[in-house]
Amino acid sequence: MPSRCFACALLSVVKCRESVKVIAMDEKYFPEKVEEKWQQRWEESGAFEVYVDEAKPEFYCLEMLPYPSGFLHMGHVRNYSIGDAISWYKRLRGFNVIHPIGWDSFGQPAEQAAIKRGVNPRDWTEENIGHMRGQMKRLGISYDWRREIAAHAPEYYKWDQWFFLKMYERGLAYRKMSQINWCPREETVLSNEQSSGGVCWRCGTQVEKRDLEQWFLRTTRYAQQLLDGMKEIETGWPERVLTMQRNWIGRSEGAYLDFQIKGTEERVRVFTTRIDTIYGANAIVMAAEHTLLAKLLENSQLKPDVERFAEKVRATRRRLEPGEEEAKEGINTGMLAINPFSGESIPVWIANYVLMEYGTGAVMSVPAHDERDFEFAQKYSLPIRQVIGRISHDQKIVPTTEEGGGDQSAVMTQAFTDYGALINSGEWSGKLSEDAKREMAEFSEKNGFGEAAVTYRLRDWGISRQRFWGAPIPIVYCQRCGIVPVPEKDLPVRLPERADFTGVGQSPLAGVSEFVNTSCPKCGELAKRETDTMDTFVDSSWYFFRYCDPENSQMPFSKDAVAYWMPVDQYIGGIEHAVMHLLYTRFWTKMMRDIGLIEFDEPVKNLLTQGMVTNIVEGTGEWKAMSKSLGNGVDPDEMIQAYGSDAVRLFVLFAAPPENELRWSEAGIEGAVRFLRRVYSFVWRWHERLSDAMQKGSEPSQEEFSQPARALRRKTHQTVERITDDFESLHFNTSVAALMELSNALYDFNAQPVAASASDAYAIREALESLVLMLAPFAPHVSEEMWEALGHDGGLIKGNARWPKANPDLARKEELEIPVQVNGKLRSRVLVAPDISEEELRTIALSDEKVKSYTSGHEIVKVIVVPQRLVNVVVK
């Protein structure tokens, strides 16, 4: 389309004098000026504001929302540069792209600032947001700013509370006294996910166990669905994230079995994944915290000893270093349990290696086939009976006497944990483990002493936090009515303006009497509010749904808006959220589906986990993640000021594949600027001639192009193919390399703007416009500037610029260089037409002089011809 001058409607923007300012382009590249100009243009034209439009395909590009700490760091810059590149690419491909941003603005640093410096958390937070928003705008990220949200806004956290009530109604939110993970440094509770490995996810402090009354969300109800749902996202998520989630959920198939305690009516239930080994059970081992213990010991003479031991175990467990393993210790309770399969009586022990939190808190000990039980049996000289035999030769050989059901403890040196065939197992002997597991579970169920069972490692999500700066849990405690949910119409339960931030003990809200004291929504009597607030991971579990409809005051979001935009097509963030945030948000999605808000199961189709940005630590030579304490941080603002946002972003995308660590290098940025400058000055040299050539719309015929012009066109179309592929697989670094190649090809093309033939100018314009368009996702400001200089009005977005299309015919090589090997060693190359037949290629290769010099005097045994690829001559 030739463009017309706005002022005089002359077809050529170059010839019209009024329009000279439209295409005004500085001779030199001044990033600051270009970036300011286009940021302003974008804002004025609403370039990135999008609406539901059923006629257009939508694309949801999402970056993990930042915590407003006050300053962007390079990790943010990397995150947003990736997201912006994808957004621009999809827009140029004709998609209706939603690209929003917001703030994870509840959380403890704001409260820490309040404790330390007496500032109001809200003021602190909002000031930080203001500063960081400015930084993002200077980066020129293409957000639809009208959709910005902040977790600490009552209009937002109202809906956290609303969801809580919906879950409470459905029994998905509940309160219980439980042993929780307590971070002594932050003085608050942590969820299981947040205390993984026994340390606080944020400060690394070793967590303690405490008994506290807490609110939980029943994530375990969705354990199986969270597992099953992975099939749907398998292709779009990194394998290791799925593996981590799978491990975390920890599904385990096995069976429950009840062991009668001799002389009582009590039964102890165990969970086992190896019911096939039950004939080898030599004891029942219970956790020290087991609830049946007290009752069973009532009449036992050993009661004081056993209780003393149990208390000791509980005490040491509490102060155990993370990752540290205690030596196995146990005590015989003197009681006997009856093996429901064999009828045999076996002792009941208490031991420190059995955990109350997993399974049933009791296990059957089978030392011959379980390493832990083996170790335990060795220590206490318990008998060891082998009941599984080796069935294949690659299974490890464990020395045994291989006969009878006798004690093997003198012979076996380790447990045999593989599956095999049952031996010494009564009527079950001879069966394979796999079959026995199924059949024995069925048998136990039929006879009323057990059943097949599945357990999960996943625990319910504890969301109570003893904190001020979070969404209040909308619950009231009434003397008369008990736990009463706040009615929906009274939401939000607002945080008070101020509170005393002592930094110790209970939530600061407990000290704000006008907050705590309220009336019961049911009976109207005086009542007290819940003073804990919600884990901030609640806010981030559904924020990207809210972006679709951020102003809605009736509902968290409209079903229609979400149905159009969601699920997220591309999510980009750090690997550190692989389990916590990404598991919670999947849970939340399934919950929202079940309350009828949405109709899909998985919130995120494709996930990209970006690598860290590292910098050398002065004096050590080590590359570490940028941080204040190490003094190796780099301020994005300084970089933008020195090199421009475009160069910073280009470098960040070019320096490494997105999943890899990115090593910061100032020299690398300089390289990026140099490249932009090269492209820019090329456009400068040619823009008058090329925007003039716009009048000549039609493509010259193939014969009109010179040989070099055809080569340039080939390069152009090949590059378009490559970069389009790279984008689909998110290989930004190789895209940039390809752009540099194309730019080099342009420089190598020998033509002068004034003297160039029409066909040469056409080839150059094609190459240059493609280059500029494909550069836009990496360096949008300067690309806009160059696009305009090449004679296009309205900007890339509002002017409806489209990603270039590759013509495969033009991209195809006219000649192929085929390597010829002799005995696998490269000896020559021959030039042939791409469509050459196998037979011809073979003949040409064999008659090649260099090849001949290696084959003469030898017998040709074989000639391998790989069409389009190579020829290998095998000689003797």
Next chain:
RNA sequence: GCCGACGUAGCCCAAACUGAGGCAGAGGCACCAGUUUUAGAAACUGGCGAGUGUGGGUUCAACUCCCACCGUCGGCACCA
């Protein structure tokens, strides 16, 4: 200890490790030389480089497949 990922020029990274074995180099940084400059920087021009962590095997042919080992990183860690 268990599970997973990864090892290519001085460095970051390519080459279909993706369902398929087929010329190890696209690009950048650094380095060297030249042009320009009072000098430096910048810019431009031209150069420099590894046989793919190690050792075996399969094959006409292995970065690619198989086996063993070494190293780095990450996750889990008494989960029955």
